[in-house]
Amino acid sequence: MLVVRTMPTQLLICTLLLQPFCGLYAAQTTLNEVEAARLLQQASFGPTLGDIQAASQLSAEQWIDWQLSLPATTHSDKIETLPEQKTPVPLSRLETWWRIALTAPDQLRQRVAFALSEILVVSDQGNGLNNRVIALANYYDLLLAHSFGNYRDLLQQVTLSPVMGTYLSHLGNQKADVQNNIRPDENYARELMQLFTIGLYQLNPDGSRKLDDGDNPIPTYDQQAIEGFARVFTGWTSAGTSNFLKPKADYLKPMIPFAAYHEPGEKHLLDGVVLPAGQTPQQDLKQALDLLFAQPSLPPFISKQLIQKLVTSNPSPAYVERVARVFSDNGDGVRGDLAAVVKAILLDEEARSGFSGVARPFGKIREPLLKTAHSWRVTQSASPSGHIYLRTLADSHNQAPLQSPSVFNFFRPDFSPSATLQQAGLVAPELQLLTASNALNMQNHLYTQTVGSIEGLVANPTQYQMLARFSPFADVLQRQGLPTLLDQYSLLAFGGAMPAELRLLLSDLASGLGNISPAQKAAYLWYFILISPQYAVQQ
């Protein structure tokens, strides 16, 4: 009955007719505050009252179109060397990332690029990238530049990125040297297929695995294909290099080819495709990427992961299929149009009404980084110096942009933490980050950033201490009372759907706290929301 009550008529009709194109219903009507807040949960680093107001003037599609039209706020040009440093350090890059996540107008692009950074993974943890601060930011800018571009172009740029070339060791990879038992490096070939394009098993358009006659999943590639692709990615090294064996250190410009170090022979790839001998490095690379890009598994493989990172961990197969079809063809015959894919993900009926209309448990666990970003945005947190320079974030969050422990990201899209969830067929990827210590460290971090950092109450803030502005919420509490404040928090944290038992608990908490300042009370209530299991799931 809840479904009927909250569902607009158009959607009800759509649901009854089960028409896939009906997913676009929401595009037509102006968003109310609740709908705007829900969209912003999925499409930004967390809704603020200001952003909700702005979006409420528009329909969902108009808001997305507006976001798509905004230029990218790039990172590499905004890294600052802090007074105590001579050159930018890894924390300087994270400092920039935070400033942009909190304040940049192109929120959707920043959120999509963040999702892409967890699929097309590079990391400064090992592999010679530790202090390559600008280079890593430049890679992030590459993701931003292509977030609404074409996935094929993105693959090309990622493949030729010297940062990726260093991370997955195809920079300087050379043709076989039979006499010395040297073969081409297989690293990039393998991870490109397993993680960046098609995955281990052939997929149906709805993301489920194709099965053979014996009901077994069908591998997408074998070792021979790995070796074939490894031969493709030979003969590339840093831009500006004149002697292949003595590469010039350039971590910014795309890698350049050296035909003399490129494997000249045939390359056996997928589906019986064999690249002929004697092609240039550019020809081989183009044809190999074209082949992967054309694989039918690629659209559901990438679409489902983007859905999981933006909207819900356990999308219905039909939702995956609707998005994958847009990935395959944006309607104008273009494959891999990420703007169209992002739009399809966010305007789908499951994304817009999933919390009430779908039988599968809807939503996803909020990553620690997204929680902090949201809280800081809501409370307009800033430090006296204007910088966001915290050394302890790695401990509490267990993650940081471009700092994954391996190319397999901080968490796998199929991670399921318990037998209970596995038996229900559910995954909760982000919970792979969660240990007991991390749970408590994160709680302490959120406590510090709320109750412990109230602007005006911190006596002598250090230059990098983030101060949270609770005064607007204190005003609401004082002038309009607790129910109004809880309504506002409900809008910000739950798209207006704060569960009743949580609301009751917060009311009890507020009365239990007794006679403390309104700002403190507002901070305690917000802290309890941030650590609550209900808020943990973005719905």
Next chain:
Amino acid sequence: MRHLDRREWLKLALKGSFGLATLSSLQLGLLPQALAAGRAAPDGYKALVCVFLFGGNDSLNMLLPLSGQSLLDYQAARQSLAVAEPIALTPRTAIADGLGLHPALAALEPLFSNGSLALAGGVGSLIRPTTLAEVQAGKALLPKNLFSHNDQQATWMRGQDPQSPDSGWGARLLELMYDVPDFSSCISLAGTNLWQRGAALSPFGMSAAGVPELTALKGSSKRAALLRDMQNRLFSAQQHPLADQFALSHSQAQSRSAIVATALTQAPSLQTEFNNANPLALQLQMVAKMISVQALLGVGRQVFFVGMGGFDTHDAQNTVQPALLGTVAEAMSSFYQATVELGLSEKVTSFTMSDFGRTLSSNGDGTDHGWAGNQLVLGGAVNGGDLYGQLLPQRLGSPVDMGAGRLIPALSNSQLFGSLAQWFGADQSALQLLLPELANFDPGAVSLFK
């Protein structure tokens, strides 16, 4: 603080002494459970410590031939990646052309000599004994997704074919030995992992620094009491399954961390030095501390998980691998010394696992994903100073080379796990349940313990 025995500790704990005043009634309720789990235990105390080397250690390069044709083959296969100046070992069972240790593992040499370090040679994930002819004919029953990092990590952690729900042999071992294993029997210093996930069990994930205390709940003020009550209410059961998992994790994190933190206040200070700059050593130092208070926690059996990454040496292997192996050797050696100091060296066995071995052939300055490798098993109960399994020939085109120097294992990792589990206390029926594929191999082939 004087050292308390477990009974005294528990009594004090239940009365709310030494810091336990901050525990809620919910948390205190869990203490008898810890006690009950201890009572059901098999006799005595034993711990298994898994040291996971993420990325696929080129472990064939840890054990080297010293002379003769084997050495020539090794140098021909490895070319610029061949390791010079290995440390000569004298295994109890002589090996043709000798057995050398990678010089970066020097810290382990005395442990091999004194008989506490055993080497498992030519081991990998196998479903049944497999020959090159079968592989070439496409008739071999091979583990799925050989050479894929996460899949092969999972084969080492599972010890069986994937099941639904998925589980690891570390947790299953405990669940086979105890009705309800206590949380403190299953501790990870390296995050969530499949090895320690069972039907109900999941690892208690702490950090090398110990366990944190919740800032908001510190002290005994009325405010702290209110927040504690509210928080207990907050982390109650949830309708949404993901939220419920989150709530359960958080309520357990809080109560269990309080128990562990209190137990750790009783840890004796260890004289054994652990290198502060060695992250694996710091993890193992915390394991040693946890082992030092195992009697207070009341668990008769514990499995610990530690790990480090960086072993995926596609690049710069000649500089990267020695540094990594040095880190491992230093950390494991310090840990062994700590167990000696605690008088528990015969109760604690540490061992390595890794995704896979690597190719004998080079890709220029590194190696690619392979299959068979070698592993280390260390402890006072280990019948060390010897190599178990086989020192596979490091020769391209050998009868175990499936191409490019990806070697077919001679020993199944389940044989290695079987020996570890048997020492830990699993009986024959438990072993069959734990490692179903063990039935495909000679069960007596590997017996690592005295």
